[in-house]
Amino acid sequence: MPQPITEQAEKIENLWVFTLIIALAVFFAVEGALIYAIIRFRKKSDELPPQTHGSTALEIVWTTIPVLIVIALFSYSFITLREVEKKAPEDALAIDVTGFQFSWEFVYNLNELGPGSDPNAEGSFSIIGTAAQEPTFVIPVGEPVEFRLKSNDVIHAFYIPSFLYKLDVVPGRDNRFVITAKETGEFTGQCAELCGLNHALMRFHVRVVEREEFDRWVAEQVQANASVRQP
Ligand SMILES: [Cu+2]
Numbered sequence: 687m688p689q690p691i692t693e694q695a696e697k698i699e700n701l702w703v704f705t706l707i708i709a710l711a712v713f714f715a716v717e718g719a720l721i722y723a724i725i726r727f728r729k730k731s732d733e734l735p736p737q738t739h740g741s742t743a744l745e746i747v748w749t750t751i752p753v754l755i756v757i758a759l760f761s762y763s764f765i766t767l768r769e770v771e772k773k774a775p776e777d778a779l780a781i782d783v784t785g786f787q788f789s790w791e792f793v794y795n796l797n798e799l800g801p802g803s804d805p806n807a808e809g810s811f812s813i814i815g816t817a818a819q820e821p822t823f824v825i826p827v828g829e830p831v832e833f834r835l836k837s838n839d840v841i842h843a844f845y846i847p848s849f850l851y852k853l854d855v856v857p858g859r860d861n862r863f864v865i866t867a868k869e870t871g872e873f874t875g876q877c878a879e880l881c882g883l884n885h886a887l888m889r890f891h892v893r894v895v896e897r898e899e900f901d902r903w904v905a906e907q908v909q910a911n912a913s914v915r916q917p
Contacts, residue, residue: 688847691873691894692865694770695850701766702850708755770851774832774864777801779825782834785842785855785877788884789815792823799904800829800897811904811911815890822891826900827867835861845878846892852878867894 690699727735774780779800782793791814796807815821825831835844835855845852853861877888895903 688850690850691848691869691871692851692867694865695848696868697766697769698850701762704762705759708759712755770863772864774830774862777803778830778832778864779803780832780834781823781825782836783844783855784836784838785844785881785888786837787839787882788817788877788887790821790877790888790890791815792821794904794907796908800826800831809908811907813907815888817884817887820889820891822872822893824893824895824900824903825867826897827870827894829897830864830866832862832864840881841879842877842881842888843879844875846873846875848873854879870894870896 690696777800778798780795780798782795784791784793791812793810793812795810797803797805799807813821813823833844833853835853837855837857839857841857842855843852844855849865851863851865853863855861872891872893875890875892877885879885881888
């Protein structure tokens, strides 16, 4: 399983482990009872064993336990989902991600580069992948980063396994999510929705770096990137 590298991914992993523990407990309880009953009450003679009808206590128990389990799973899932799908703070770094057949474009607006960036700054720069070159984009560690997903052709899915999270990129829909990376490094993502013949080429990379390095990278991009639109 991929190592979760965001605060949100950690919460998702905790929910997964919680669900797994309950599922294993139910599995072993049910299979254990089944195996016990098969051995303990196997046919020993042709005599009919004593017949019992109904047991209020037992029925209350086997109704109450599943209800409690469902309530626990529902509550914890609901709490986790609310955390994971929280809106981005006003001043968060925002990246416009466009999935297209068959790569990705990552657009950074100069007025949305995170806390402290000039709200009146105009222009943007973008990282565009090609069939020959998988795109790599950069985000700072320890800060909320919002991804706004767009598509102009078909449905893609933005998936970085280390985020333990995946969101469809749907034409005409404003799908967005926020993550806060906890560790630096380079991680690979890919399109996770079969979107055509060269779907498999839609790989991309994210580099998580310290803020200073991110600012340096932005400055380089602004200088080098031909698509920067100066006011
Ligand atoms: Cu795709």
